[in-house]
Each structure stands twice: as structure tokens, then as C-alpha cells.
Amino acid sequence: MAGCVITNECALAVSAHRVWKVACSGEALKKACAGFIDAVDTEGDGGPGSVTTLTLSAVAAADAGGRLRRTRVLARDHAARVLRNEVLEGSKVSDQLKSQVTEVKLEVAGEGACVAKFRLEYERLDGGALAPEDQAALEGGYLGMLKAVEAYLVANPAEYA
Secondary structure, eight states, X not given: OOSEEEEEEEEESSOHHHHHHHXXXXXXXXXXXXXXXXXXXXXXXXXXXXXXXXXXXXXXXXXXXXXXXXXXXXXXXXXXXXXXXXXXXXXXXXXXXXXXXXXXXEEEOSTTOEEEEEEEEEEETTSSOOOHHHHHHHHHHHHHHHHHHHHHHHHOTTTTO
């Protein structure tokens, strides 16, 4: 996919193993992101080709630009802890984009800690880059979800251990 790329990384004070367990389970994600995600529905086994629909809370929907977010799994590598998804609908800037693909890789960063490496590839309908504030909004939504998962796991150290 030709286009633009946004990258970032986020240090998390929980193990990659625990974050991965939440990322791979709709019910766990809903629980960890209560107040942000109201429902998670997955069509398929969660592997490549599976389509996940997140129903966002009213508050999250206002920031995200819509109540539903649908994604298709392109790759899920449990050994490397890499998840790559194509956004099908629900992005705040969807009306400006031809395509949007996200990738998160969780890397161990010591005992009980990890780094989430985030990559967002997008192609605009007009071929240009998104405005800086739109890029920040996209990136902030994904990083915000990771921080919500982290906060939940820190507050509940026995869950998903």
C-alpha cells in the first residue's frame, strides 16, 4: 500500500504476555476498556480474515467519529505478538481515506513490562497526507486504548496472568 505512515511506541508497565491475552480476546478487551468499548463482536476465529466490530461508548464515539469500528485481521502472529488489521469502517477520518492498516507489536522490556510498537499506514483519496491534528487524533485513539488496557491490568494484577 502506497501512502503515509505514522509510527510510535508506548511503554507499558505490564507484561507483553498479559497485554497480548487482552488484545486477542474480545471479552477481555471489552472488560479492560469498560467505558470506552460497549461491545465486541468477532466473525471468525480471530485469525486472518476475521472481522471484529467494536461498539464504542457514546463518549468514545464522540472522539472517534462514530459508534462502530470494524476491522479485518490481516495477520496475527502469537509467537512474535504482532497484530495487523485493516480498518473497514469507523475511523474519524474514514471519509478522507482509501485504506487504513494498523499494526501493533508487543516487545518484552524487562520483568512485567513491554513496549507496544505502533504503525499506522494510510492512503488518502487525494494522495496527500492527513492534517497533523487528524494524524494525532488517529494515533491518540489507538494509544489511548493501549493505556486503558495497561491501567486495567495494573489495577487487576491476577487477571490474564
